Structure formats: structure tokens, C-alpha cells
Amino acid sequence: MKQLLALQARVLGALVLRETRATFGTSRLGYLWAILTPAAGVALLVWVFGAAGRQPPFGSSLALFFATGLLTLEFFRKLSSSLMSTFDANKALLTYPVIKETDTLAARLILISTTYLLIMVVFYSTLIAFGLADFPHRPGQALAAFLATALIGFGFGTMNAVIISMWDSWRFVEQILTRPLLVISGVFYIPSRLPSEAINVLKWNPVLHLVEWFRVGYYPNYDSFVLDRSFVLGLGLALVLLGLAGERLYRKKRV
Template identity: 50%
Template sequence: MENVITTQTRVIGALVLRETRTAFGDTQLGYLWAIVNPALSTLVLVLIFSSIGRSPAFGTSFALFFASGILPFQTYSKLSSSLMTAVSSSKGLLSYPLVKETDILVSKYILITLTYLMIIIVFFTMIIWGDGSPLPVRPEQCAAAFIFLTLLGFGAGTTNTVLFRLWPTWKQLESIISRPLFFLSGIFYVPSDFPTQIVRLLAWNPVLHGIEWFREGYYGNYDSIVLDKSYLLTCIVILLLVGLFGERLYRKKSI
């Protein structure tokens, strides 16, 4: 058992290195640009909204409030969409006996998670240093929210992988279906600003719970009326079971 775990760990490590070179090139500058580019894109959005006089829905810094929503959301969104085609774009690797579909998915998950962790660290450092914003009050809660959102993205991504392999049109449909999440995940607002009926509808979105959790960790006085950690965990477990079980069934049918 120990030898199997060691072997699979080495396989996943090799796949992460391969994926890093494929995505960012062999130079450190390529990976650095992969971190800086989304951070700069987010900064542009912050400047645009700030320049039109938009005040934050909570706190005094729009940059901080916006970043605490958009960056966790982008982490989930990137995992959900990128994992969808991870296996189909790496079919050549499956010719190696030690490489399985789940290894490809896990390696992609690790790379994207580490990349967006660095993006969050870089961007919040920029805000704290340049905007005079405070440090997170409960960083361990921010970290927990980030991890849960990555697992939610992994679950959604593995489910998307199965659906895409069974039905290639799913890639286009998924992009249409998931587009409203940008406006339904509390990036620009706090749920307490809306009537109870709307809050109940918004509460069905698990990504919103992850973002609310992140904000509760960052702000000392942020008290979410929506956050339900058990609901978020339930969504993660369901998506992981559907995705991993579906992948296993598809693999058996392909043999």
C-alpha cells in the first residue's frame, strides 16, 4: 500500500511539473507572468469601478472588498472550467500504465490552486501596501474558505470532465450556464442588502457561501446572513462523488 501511494505521489508530482512547463514555459518569467497577469486584470477592474465613484458595499476600501470576492471566485471558476478538458487534452499520457485520469485531474488541481494562492497573496499584498488596507483578522478562516472553494471547483471540474467526455457540447452549455455566477456570488454586494426572498435564492449558490466565509475571515466585523458551511461541504461532497464515480464508470466502459 505504501509503495502504491509513493508511486502515485511521484506520478502526480511529475505531471504537475509537466503541466507547469506546458502552461508557462521553461522559464521562471512565464510562471511569474501567470501570477501577475490575473492580478493586473483584477487591478484594472478595481480602478474602473473606483473611478466611476462606486463605494464598497462593506468597509472603506472598494479594492479590498472587490478583491475578497473576485479572487476566490476566479479560483473556483478556473478549476471548474480548466479541469473539464484536462483529460481529453492529455490523452497521450494515458498510454503510460502508471498514469490514470484522476492523476491528471489532481495534478491540474494542484497547479491551479498553487497559482491562485500566489495570485491572492500578491494582490492582497499590493492592496495592503498601496491602499493602506488592514491585514486579515482571521487568516485561518480565509485559508479554510479558499481550500473549500478549490475543492468545490475540483468537484465541479471533475463532474464537467465526465459530462464533456459523454457530451462534447457540454463545454459550450457550461460556459453559458455558469456565466450568471459572476453576478450571483456576492462579488459586488453583500446579501443583506437584498430582500429575504432574493437572499433565499442567492443562498442556493455554494460559491456565494465560500466568498462570504472568506470575507468573514478577512473582516473582523463582517457577519454573513447567508453563510452555511455545512451546505458548502455538502455541495463539495456531492460533486466529488458524482465526478469521481462518473469518471470511474466512464473508464470501465472505455476499457
């Protein structure tokens, strides 16, 4: 058992290293750019809305409010979209008996999750250093929201990888379906303040719950009437199980 675990750890370590080089290149600037890009997106939003005289919907920092929404959304989107192409990108490696499809999925999960954890730590630390934010009021809840985002992203990404292995055009359909997430995920507003009719529709979006969960963890007095943790965790587990079952079922049918 110990030998199998050690072998599995070496396989995952090698795959993560390969994914890192393939995604960010061998230069440190590639990884640094991956960290700066989401931060630049938040900074651009703050500048645009600040120039328009927009006040933060909650709290005193526009940068913090947008970051809690946008970085959570971007983590989900990056993980889900990256996992979509995992099987095709590692087709040559999958000819080795020691490497399984699930290993390649786990390697990308580890890489993207670690990268976005670093992005969030650096970004929020910078806001704290400049007096634009305080430390998270409930760090355990903020971490739980991050892990829940990884779970949902992994579930959606695994399902995407299975579907696209059978229907290549799914990548274009997925882009269309996920494009409205920036508007319907509570990045720019507080969902609890919307009319009940709107809430009844938007509450089916799991990313909305993830954003609300992270804000509950960060702000000391953020009350959400929309957040449903059991919905997020149940959906995430269901998607992961369905995705892994689909991968197992259709493994031999892939071209």
C-alpha cells in the same frame, strides 16, 4: 506500501511539472503573467468604479472588497474549467498503466490551487504594503474558505470532465451556465443586504457562500446572514464523489 506511495508521489510530481509547462510554458514570464492577470482584473474594476465615484460596500478599501470576491470567483472558475479538458489533454499519457485518470485530475488541482494561493498572497500583501488592507482578521477562516473553494471547484471540474467525455458540446453549455456568476456571487455587493426574496434564490449559488466565507475570514466585523458552511462542504463532497464515481463507471467507454 511505502513504495506505492513513493511511486504515486513521483507520478503526481511529474504530472504537475508537465501541466506547469503545458499551461505556462517554459519561461518564467508565463507563470508571472498568470499571476498578474487576475490582479490586473481587480485593478481595472477598482479604476472603473473609483472613477465613477463608487464607495466600497463594506470597509474603506474598494480594492480589498472586490479582491475578496473576484479572486475567489476566478479561482473556482479556473479550477472548474481547467479540469474539464483534463482527460483529452492527457489522453496519450493515460495509455501508461501507472498513470490513472484521477492522477491527472489531482495534478491540475495541485497546480491551479498552488497558483491561486500564490496570487492571493502576493495581491493581499501588496494591498497591505500600500495601506489598502489589514492582515486577515481570522486567517484560519480565510484559509478554510480557500480550501472549500478548491473542493467545490474540484467537484464541479470533475463532473465537467466526465460529462464532456461523453458529450463534447457540454463545454459550450457550461460557459453559458457559469457566465452569470460574476453578477450573482456577491462580488460587487453584500448579499445580506438584499431583500429576502433575492436571498432565497441566490443562496443556492455555492460561489456566493464561498465569497461570504472568505470575507468573514478577512474582515474583523463582517456579519453574513447568508453563509452556510455545511451547504458548501456537503455539496462539494457530493460533487467529488459523484464525479469520481462517474469517471470510474465510464472510464472504458471514453473514446
